[in-house]
Amino acid sequence: MSSLTFAVQDATTMLRRNLRHAIRYPAVGLGSALMPILMLLLFVYAFGDAIGAGMGGGRDAYLEYLTPGVVIMGVAAGSMSTSIAVCSDMTGGIVNRFRTMNITRSSFMTGHVLGSVVQTMACMVPVVGVALALGFRSGATPLEWLAAAGLLTAVAFAVTWLSVALGLISKTVESASNKPLLVQFLPFLGSAFVPAGSMSPGLRWFAENQPFTPMTETLRGLLSGSEIGDNGWISLAWCAGIGLVGYVWSRALFRSTTKR
Amino acid sequence: MPSSVMPTPRRAGGPQPLVAVSAVGLRKSYGDRTVLDGLDLHIPAGSVYALLGPNGAGKTTTVQILSTLVAADGGQARVAGHDVATSPDGVRAAIGVTGQFAALDDLLTAEENLLLMADLLHLGKREGRTRARELLQRFDIADVAHERAATFSGGMRRRLDLAMTLVGDPQVIFLDEPTTGLDPRSRRTMWDTVRSLVAGGTTVLLTTQYLEEADQLADRIAVLDGGRIVAEGTADELKARIPGSHVRLRFTGSAAYECAAAALPHAARDDENLALRVAGDGGPDALRTLLDRLDAAGVRAAGLSVHTPDLDDVFLALTGHGTTGAGTSLRTKETLR
Numbered sequence: 398m399s400s401l402t403f404a405v406q407d408a409t410t411m412l413r414r415n416l417r418h419a420i421r422y423p424a425v426g427l428g429s430a431l432m433p434i435l436m437l438l439l440f441v442y443a444f445g446d447a448i449g450a451g452m453g454g455g456r457d458a459y460l461e462y463l464t465p466g467v468v469i470m471g472v473a474a475g476s477m478s479t480s481i482a483v484c485s486d487m488t489g490g491i492v493n494r495f496r497t498m499n500i501t502r503s504s505f506m507t508g509h510v511l512g513s514v515v516q517t518m519a520c521m522v523p524v525v526g527v528a529l530a531l532g533f534r535s536g537a538t539p540l541e542w543l544a545a546a547g548l549l550t551a552v553a554f555a556v557t558w559l560s561v562a563l564g565l566i567s568k569t570v571e572s573a574s575n576k577p578l579l580v581q582f583l584p585f586l587g588s589a590f591v592p593a594g595s596m597s598p599g600l601r602w603f604a605e606n607q608p609f610t611p612m613t614e615t616l617r618g619l620l621s622g623s624e625i626g627d628n629g630w631i632s633l634a635w636c637a638g639i640g641l642v643g644y645v646w647s648r649a650l651f652r653s654t655t656k657r
Numbered sequence: 658m659p660s661s662v663m664p665t666p667r668r669a670g671g672p673q674p675l676v677a678v679s680a681v682g683l684r685k686s687y688g689d690r691t692v693l694d695g696l697d698l699h700i701p702a703g704s705v706y707a708l709l710g711p712n713g714a715g716k717t718t719t720v721q722i723l724s725t726l727v728a729a730d731g732g733q734a735r736v737a738g739h740d741v742a743t744s745p746d747g748v749r750a751a752i753g754v755t756g757q758f759a760a761l762d763d764l765l766t767a768e769e770n771l772l773l774m775a776d777l778l779h780l781g782k783r784e785g786r787t788r789a790r791e792l793l794q795r796f797d798i799a800d801v802a803h804e805r806a807a808t809f810s811g812g813m814r815r816r817l818d819l820a821m822t823l824v825g826d827p828q829v830i831f832l833d834e835p836t837t838g839l840d841p842r843s844r845r846t847m848w849d850t851v852r853s854l855v856a857g858g859t860t861v862l863l864t865t866q867y868l869e870e871a872d873q874l875a876d877r878i879a880v881l882d883g884g885r886i887v888a889e890g891t892a893d894e895l896k897a898r899i900p901g902s903h904v905r906l907r908f909t910g911s912a913a914y915e916c917a918a919a920a921l922p923h924a925a926r927d928d929e930n931l932a933l934r935v936a937g938d939g940g941p942d943a944l945r946t947l948l949d950r951l952d953a954a955g956v957r958a959a960g961l962s963v964h965t966p967d968l969d970d971v972f973l974a975l976t977g978h979g980t981t982g983a984g985t986s987l988r989t990k991e992t993l994r
Binding site (some may be wrong): 407422489 | 722725730747749750753754756758759760762763764765769772773776777778779808820821825
């Protein structure tokens, strides 16, 4: 068997381990699904009329605007939970055991990333389901749904790699669970909940240029038929950039750190 | 590091090297703190070798370097015929490591932990299951095979940990303080397990803070202090170098005490406690002679106890500075855990 075969086998073994954790302890996964669902309900029923009116529509129009934003936020937040799992492994003894075994070095991280992406994507199914139940209607073709899923997977991959690095630099599980907050709330300062154009000038500049805005706009375009323009390519470029930084950083950290 | 995935066959091809572990001049510092200061080791294949020393002596660092977890700053080491620095994957394929802190997946069951190891060793489904079943039986955890490791007691965790280490049938096993924090019964079980490993031809390097443990298990013992080996030999050889064995005699009245002191002029006096300290190994013959001399003087001792050297004595004798601080921490650690 070739080294690639072993690399795939080891990554699959690690993936299976992480998926088993996710199924056995669904709390993290449930949280990843529940938070966006609560956001949907809160923003539609509590603020929907007001914001919708402000944007020149009603509650239904706002639901259509909001759903892609909440889904992007859900994917970002769900992906960030990886750092807790990574840090918890690093502070326990199991990683040192893996390191003294003749296995593909990267498989520990690959397993976490793949597991997290699968889990995050699975969590988005009930979120979209609730949006549909609330009255969200998409005119998207199957191809557009597929593209939407592809975009979300790319976002999940990128953010998860970053999350792995944050998990590796965390000394304790508590600090690992705090670090992701920044990324989780970044979508608020973009076009996820209200158009960036409605914000104050300084914030608007930030909102228009931060990574989650083009992602949100691309998803919105795919699901609601609004103009995507350059946002698609910009999103993919952001995903590639964030993912690459996260990957290279994680790899360097994993090589250099030996935690007890 | 793509080469890292090339499998090195386990226990295959040719005889095992006669020397399982060798190290020359290993050095390691963390910042300006020197942890290993030129360590030499020579462990014959199929033997149990104990590294004995207090906390901070460099035991764990030695194991970390030999098991490829940490790179040495200087010196060379070979494990199972592979250089630790240039062929770490060869080393990894030949070793098993059980560290101070149980390295198991708390969220998985005992059986799943073992199967995880089997999968990572590419054993194949059937062989993996067979191996897991064998080890669950052997380590007396078959009845809790389907319970999560998080629910296990300290002793069970160590047993599962060691079972995981053995899934790959390693040639060389590193046990870093395998019994620290275990109750006496679990400690005995662990000792029996180590003995059975060696009977199977495995080489074991174990670190311990307990002289008794090294005495019970090891063919050879190296006493580690300040990152250097200060003495090396069999348990008997080491003990012979350690003075400090003595018999302590206690008396009820000062008359008897003075009378005994006159009969045993070489004894050290402890006037406050009316006790005499007689140097000697406390063997049956020596004791009989001692009691005969008391009889001849017409004195009866109220109490007699034989003191054998403990780790503190070993250190005092071998290093001249004792285990100041370390000695106390040994004890506190033992009681705290």
